[in-house]
Amino acid sequence: MKAELIKKQVITGKDTLYVFRCPEIAEKALPGQFVEVKLSAEFFLRRPVSIFDCDGSETISLLVRSVGKGTEYMLSLAEGEVLDILGPLGQGFSLPAEPGKCLLVGGGIGLAPLYYLAKCLKKQGNDVQLFFSPRRDAQLLDAIDNDQFPAVIAENRKDIADRLPQSIEGMQYVFSCGPEGLLEQTALECIKKDIFCQVSMERRMGCGIDLCKGCVVAVYTENGLEYKKACCDGPVFDAKEVAFHEKP
Ligand SMILES: Cc1cc2nc3c(=O)[nH]c(=O)nc-3n(C[C@H](O)[C@H](O)[C@H](O)COP(=O)(O)OP(=O)(O)OC[C@H]3O[C@@H](n4cnc5c(N)ncnc54)[C@H](O)[C@@H]3O)c2cc1C
Known part of the structure; x- marks a missing residue:
């Protein structure tokens, strides 16, 4: 989906709020869902970001902490620029x-x-x-x-x-x-x-759409320990099912 950056606001030294006009996502987004942001040709993988706010019809906001190349690249975006954003994704609250x-x-x-x-x-x-x-x-x-x-x-x-x-x-x-x-x-x-x-649950996420199976979360089930994926079964999980210390 095409998303136009309409506002950018510095919140802290490392956190910035981005407001995008993207009705296709805004109309459907539920709290706890996320989007996958395509940054530029330089970045092969999209970056997962939670929906921070949404007006239900036109705009979504993302609150992004600069931690690495992709999120730092976002700081260079200017109002009016158009990005490709996929979403809303995942199971929300x-x-x-x-x-x-x-x-x-x-x-x-x-x-x-x-x-x-x-x-x-x-x-x-x-x-x-x-x-x-x-x-x-x-x-x-x-x-x-x-x-x-x-x-x-x-x-x-x-x-x-x-x-x-x-x-x-x-x-x-x-x-x-x-x-x-x-x-x-x-x-x-x-x-x-x-x-x-x-x-x-936050996990390093490759694709965000259940293709790469990289974002697993260990959960307790009646059959013992199993793995679910943060991108499509989550990122929101019932607290009772998460096996916090189990890593694949
Ligand atoms: C479902 C979901 C929702 C998220 N929502 C937000 C949000 O609303 N705001 C926000 O600022 N960040 C959010 N994140 C984390 C964000 O996706 C990562 O910080 C971002 O992808 C890092 O990209 P980068 O290129 O800047 O960093 P990289 O250069 O790729 O990595 C820099 C550092 O960030 C860590 N990192 C990279 N990717 C992830 C990841 N997917 N999850 C956790 N750590 C990572 C690396 O271990 C490394 O320490 C979310 C992640 C997920 C999975």
Whole structure:
């Protein structure tokens, strides 16, 4: 799909918000889904990026952290440029059937898929709170309209260990994206308290469309340990099924 970059906004020293006009994706995108961005002929592989925001008809926004060649190349894009973007891809978060108390647990750039989710949950009438560990990038919160979403900020690991269990207490639905340690802590706490929890798993992804089988996630099934693919079975998984320490 052709996507025109209509706005580019620096959020932190390494995070930039890109708004693309791409109605084909905007009309269909669900929270937790991602797109595959074709950068230029120099880059053979597309780059997977979560849908940070979406207006439901015209535009999608991507919040991208510069970590390597591809994401740094994105910094050179100028408004008006047109890219080829594939999406929406993957299985997103499940919105509750009945409105309830929702906690969104994010760490660092893991904030990216949680904002659109927060907006959709709010629209459905859910009570939405954020638990965020910025890892030195508190300014990331400038990317979101955080007046609407009360946030508990955890500055470090000790803070997370101390405050996450308390924040999860009394919640009905918990959704998380961020470093795997944070996802696992969130998952364990929710399993212990029998609270619905979904986690978005990040994997190095070659194709994003179930061809290369490179993005596996180990899951528990009734037949024992099996492997699913983050690109098409995920990236969002039920927290109970993820075998966090199993690597293929
Ligand atoms: C489903 C999904 C959604 C994502 N959403 C976002 C998002 O919203 N915002 C964002 O900033 N990033 C997101 N990422 C990560 C992003 O895809 C990578 O940071 C990006 O592909 C790196 O490309 P690069 O060319 O800049 O880096 P490279 O030069 O390829 O690599 C630089 C560094 O990034 C790591 N890396 C490369 N690719 C990945 C990858 N697919 N996953 C994890 N680490 C990787 C490498 O190990 C290396 O340390 C997402 C990844 C997935 C799988």
